[in-house]
Amino acid sequence: MQATGRLRGFLPGMTASTSSNRSSDRLLYWLLLPVFVVSILPIMRLGFEGVMVGGVPSLGYFQDVLGNSTTWQATANSLYTAGLGTVISLLIGGSFAFLVALTDVRAKAALVFCFMIPMMIPPQITALSWVQLTGPSSALLNAFGIAPAMGAPQPLYSAEGIALLLGIQHASIVFLTLRANLRMLPREQIEAARLAGARGGRLWWQIILPLTSPGLIAGTAMAFVTALGNFGITAMLGIPANYATLPTLIYQKLAGFGPSVLGEVSVLAMLIGAIAICGVALHHRLVSKRDYRLMGMVGRPLDISLGARRPLVEAILWAVLVAILVVPLLALIATSLVPAFGVKLNFDNYSFEAFREVLFVQPSTMRAFQNSFMLSVGASLTLILVCLPLAYVMVRRPSRLTKLINLMVEVPYALPGVVLAIACILLFIRIPLLDVSLYGTLGIIFIAYLARFLVIALRPVMNSFSQLDPALEEAAQACGAGLGRRLRDILLPLVAPAAAAGALLVFLTAFNELTVSALLWSAGNETLGVLIFNLDDSGDTVLASAVAVLVVLVVIALMTGFQLASRRLPKGVVPWQT
Amino acid sequence: MADINLSRISKCFGDYRAVNQVSLDIADGEFVALLGPSGCGKTTLLRLLAGFEAPDDGVISLGGQVVADPQSNIMVTPEMRNLGIVFQSYALWPHMSVARNVGYPLEVRGLGRAERDCKIKAALDTVALGPYADRSPSELSGGQRQRVALARCLVMEPRAVLLDEPLANLDVHLRETMQQAFLDFHRRTGATMIYVTHDQAEAMAMADRIAVMDKGHIRQMAAPETLYREPADLMVAGFVGAGAVLPISNVSIHDDRTCSVRLGDADVAARICPNLVRKSNTAQLGQAGICLRPEDVWVDDAGALRGSVEDCVYLGGRFRLSVRIGRDQSLPVYANRRARIGEQVGLKVSDGWVFDRMQDEAA
Numbered sequence: 001m002q003a004t005g006r007l008r009g010f011l012p013g014m015t016a017s018t019s020s021n022r023s024s025d026r027l028l029y030w031l032l033l034p035v036f037v038v039s040i041l042p043i044m045r046l047g048f049e050g051v052m053v054g055g056v057p058s059l060g061y062f063q064d065v066l067g068n069s070t071t072w073q074a075t076a077n078s079l080y081t082a083g084l085g086t087v088i089s090l091l092i093g094g095s096f097a098f099l100v101a102l103t104d105v106r107a108k109a110a111l112v113f114c115f116m117i118p119m120m121i122p123p124q125i126t127a128l129s130w131v132q133l134t135g136p137s138s139a140l141l142n143a144f145g146i147a148p149a150m151g152a153p154q155p156l157y158s159a160e161g162i163a164l165l166l167g168i169q170h171a172s173i174v175f176l177t178l179r180a181n182l183r184m185l186p187r188e189q190i191e192a193a194r195l196a197g198a199r200g201g202r203l204w205w206q207i208i209l210p211l212t213s214p215g216l217i218a219g220t221a222m223a224f225v226t227a228l229g230n231f232g233i234t235a236m237l238g239i240p241a242n243y244a245t246l247p248t249l250i251y252q253k254l255a256g257f258g259p260s261v262l263g264e265v266s267v268l269a270m271l272i273g274a275i276a277i278c279g280v281a282l283h284h285r286l287v288s289k290r291d292y293r294l295m296g297m298v299g300r301p302l303d304i305s306l307g308a309r310r311p312l313v314e315a316i317l318w319a320v321l322v323a324i325l326v327v328p329l330l331a332l333i334a335t336s337l338v339p340a341f342g343v344k345l346n347f348d349n350y351s352f353e354a355f356r357e358v359l360f361v362q363p364s365t366m367r368a369f370q371n372s373f374m375l376s377v378g379a380s381l382t383l384i385l386v387c388l389p390l391a392y393v394m395v396r397r398p399s400r401l402t403k404l405i406n407l408m409v410e411v412p413y414a415l416p417g418v419v420l421a422i423a424c425i426l427l428f429i430r431i432p433l434l435d436v437s438l439y440g441t442l443g444i445i446f447i448a449y450l451a452r453f454l455v456i457a458l459r460p461v462m463n464s465f466s467q468l469d470p471a472l473e474e475a476a477q478a479c480g481a482g483l484g485r486r487l488r489d490i491l492l493p494l495v496a497p498a499a500a501a502g503a504l505l506v507f508l509t510a511f512n513e514l515t516v517s518a519l520l521w522s523a524g525n526e527t528l529g530v531l532i533f534n535l536d537d538s539g540d541t542v543l544a545s546a547v548a549v550l551v552v553l554v555v556i557a558l559m560t561g562f563q564l565a566s567r568r569l570p571k572g573v574v575p576w577q578t
Numbered sequence: 579m580a581d582i583n584l585s586r587i588s589k590c591f592g593d594y595r596a597v598n599q600v601s602l603d604i605a606d607g608e609f610v611a612l613l614g615p616s617g618c619g620k621t622t623l624l625r626l627l628a629g630f631e632a633p634d635d636g637v638i639s640l641g642g643q644v645v646a647d648p649q650s651n652i653m654v655t656p657e658m659r660n661l662g663i664v665f666q667s668y669a670l671w672p673h674m675s676v677a678r679n680v681g682y683p684l685e686v687r688g689l690g691r692a693e694r695d696c697k698i699k700a701a702l703d704t705v706a707l708g709p710y711a712d713r714s715p716s717e718l719s720g721g722q723r724q725r726v727a728l729a730r731c732l733v734m735e736p737r738a739v740l741l742d743e744p745l746a747n748l749d750v751h752l753r754e755t756m757q758q759a760f761l762d763f764h765r766r767t768g769a770t771m772i773y774v775t776h777d778q779a780e781a782m783a784m785a786d787r788i789a790v791m792d793k794g795h796i797r798q799m800a801a802p803e804t805l806y807r808e809p810a811d812l813m814v815a816g817f818v819g820a821g822a823v824l825p826i827s828n829v830s831i832h833d834d835r836t837c838s839v840r841l842g843d844a845d846v847a848a849r850i851c852p853n854l855v856r857k858s859n860t861a862q863l864g865q866a867g868i869c870l871r872p873e874d875v876w877v878d879d880a881g882a883l884r885g886s887v888e889d890c891v892y893l894g895g896r897f898r899l900s901v902r903i904g905r906d907q908s909l910p911v912y913a914n915r916r917a918r919i920g921e922q923v924g925l926k927v928s929d930g931w932v933f934d935r936m937q938d939e940a941a
Contacts, residue, residue, distance in 0.1 A: 469669065471665040471666075475730075477629075477630070478663040480660065489682070494672070
């Protein structure tokens with residue numbers, strides 16, 4: 001009787017009547033309140049700014065902004081770069097996830113570990129290192145004497161250059177989401193297909209791909225939305241090429257000041273929010289038709305034999321890693337070691353002066369490390385605690401309200417960080433009723449992080465919940481386990497890998513976050529992203545690179561710590577553990 | 579253990595009436611099968627009983643305690659009903675060992691470790707899985723997994739065990755073994771068992787009583803042999819057992835149990851449904867039909883009923899023929915010898931069951 005099981009999912013009113021008698025279920029709905037305050041209210045406050053001209057409701061800002069051809073040019077540019085970037089992310093992240101999760105390639109742990117690293121490098125540093133890598137003044141290329149001639153155009157200052165870096169930056173998002181999904185893929189389904197005679201391409205195309213399509217679609221949507229709101233790469237590469245996207249347009253408008261800035265920014269923010277919501281709505285539409293709850297035992301990993309092609313596949317995987325990870329990192333390290341920016345690096349003139357300067361001379365580095373660490377750990381822990389019950393309610397007790405929330409949590413993430421930051425300032429500069437200001441404290445950055453990264457933590461957990469056989473929970477219910485007990489004993493351990501993956505994503509993204517904190521920081525409350533940006537902005541590219549190298553080292557050390565502890569943690573908690 | 583009463587239970591999913599005015603009384607210690615084609619509402623009924631669904635109307639009580647009654651706003655949650663349930667997909671928790679899976683209900687009830695271990699061992703021994711206690715569920719075969727699920731129910735000493743198509747994922751050979759395991763379990767524990775299945779052979783082999791469901795209604799609830807010998811309507815006659823229902827016109831009633839009917843050129847003595855006898859005073863008997871089981875009809879050259887053989891299958895020890903009589907009616911018939919396709923044979927009918935063919939239209 002699959003029919004009634006399916007039916008339940010589609011008829012929200014019915015399950016609501018079941019749950020109305022369970023006070024514990026009703027309590028869960030209170031979770032929706034803080035979510036609303038943190039992620040929707042600031043955006044509404046900013047929206048209010050867009051429809052009020054001089055204190056009276058008016059569509060004046062809309063007419064100004066939407067009637068301007070630069071708006072539409074920027075929209076087209078945003079769609080093109082984010083779209084192309086997503087395709088690149090999907091190709092790289094998707095093939096890595098499939099090959100690592102399903103085939104017998106060797107050294108999987110090392111592959112996954114290395115593939116996680118590119119996303120830890122802040123986007124503006126990625127852009128910086130690639131520009132330095134490929135341009136005429138490349139410290140690395142000059143060291144080998146193979147840099148392009150002075151005056152040659154920088155190939156990355158183009159739409160395709162932006163898309164390429166967006167694609168590389170966000171490939172890990174596709175990889176992590178898809179891998180969480182692939183972990184739930186029971187061996188039986190693949191084996192059944194192989195017994196049915198499906199081989200090679202047919203097996204991939206007709207069985208594995210459709211079965212994993214929910215994860216694939218979710219990863220694609222997330223990569224697209226992230227690329228759409230990316231500021232670091234589009235600013236570093238787009239502004240020199242005079243190629244405006246919506247986030248850089250907003251940034252330029254903000255830099256321009258004037259009385260109508262907030263209103264116009266608000267309208268642009270609504271435009272980019274609308275595009276993001278369209279993308280997300282499409283994602284939900286596609287996924288809602290795929291109720292592929294995978295039955296059968298999970299736990300035995302698949303090992304599709306690649307046969308004679310294995311060495312070739314492995315070589316390609318490592319070559320891609322070298323290209324997207326090792327080379328830019330080398331460029332970054334090279335820059336951090338030059339005595340002065342632009343000087344040709346060789347074995348005689350390298351210097352650790354920059355490291356000494358940032359570590360021991362300037363107190364701001366250690367402070368920024370502390371702040372970023374507290375903010376990112378705090379945000380990831382808080383979000384996972386909220387997301388577990390929230391995802392449960394959204395998947396198992398769907399209603400109109402949860403569907404609305406589902407769309408709304410995407411908005412703070414899809415909007416460029418600067419827009420969210422302005423929204424937060426407007427709302428929290430004086431909290432109504434309490435008469436307290438959060439502005440100038442770490443608190444406002446923390447709240448903005450919660451709003452911005454909620455969706456990153458939520459999606460993998462929701463994805464995991466929707467793939468669990470409902471009978472697993474019902475069996476526990478019949479055993480007498482109440483809601484809290486079921487969440488703790490049954491659901492939590494089963495979704496732990498996805499939750500850990502989500503928490504890790506939040507931690508890593510928040511650790512290097514720049515665009516939100518760029519407007520919200522204050523003296524003593526700077527984050528690592530702000531520190532790097534400020535150093536780079538004031539011309540201290542070498543110092544900025546040194547801090548970035550330190551950040552990467554710290555994160556790699558943390559990841560190694562997780563890796564070593566993974567044997568003592570429950571199975572699957574460390575996402576890259578094979 | 580407790581008796582279970584369902585009174586006029588209805589459940590709709592949107593416009594679709596999954597369960598329609600169903601009443602059911604199950605005695606303490608009884609093994610009842612809910613049998614019906616897919617989509618008949620049997621799983622919904624089980625889920626209503628377990629508490630995973632709330633009825634729109636009607637009262638459910640377990641051992642005299644009302645657990646669901648929308649009129650009085652009573653809805654006891656599944657975790658408070660103390661019912662064991664075995665799912666088609668086993669629903670074993672992959673992150674727990676076999677022993678922890680089985681002991682989970684005790685863990686929830688806060689039993690001490692020593693007492694828990696003792697009961698887990700007893701339950702695992704009951705299903706002959708003692709040595710597997712420390713394995714992970716993924717290392718077990720389908721039948722073993724289902725026995726773990728059964729042990730998990732057993733250990734909590736439930737008021738009743740609900741089984742939702744528990745053998746649907748198992749192979750035929752294993753099904754027979756598992757049927758025996760369920761029966762042994764039932765005899766040893768005396769648990770009330772409610773077993774949902776679409777397989778009539780499975781239901782007849784195990785259940786004390788079978789409730790045949792169709793389109794949200796219970797068509798008939800009776801012991802397997804009654805269901806087989808005396809189906810209440812056309813749906814039950816067709817769904818349970820092999821055989822054919824032929825329309826008949828000439829019924830002469832002897833008393834309220836027996837009659838004779840005219841079938842082709844032959845007079846056949848048959849049993850008759852008492853309801854039909856009562857109705858025969860008012861309504862015409864033109865809607866009557868006779869249900870003939872293959873073992874009631876034998877090939878006999880002296881038989882007055884003639885037909886031609888359409889099909890012949892060897893069953894081991896005997897043959898089953900399909901014999902066409904009249905224009906578009908054929909009968910399954912047992913024979914001691916092989917018959918040629920197209921061969922003319924005589925048939926002897928030793929028994930039959932006459933009932934109202936239109937019964938289900940009224941229901």
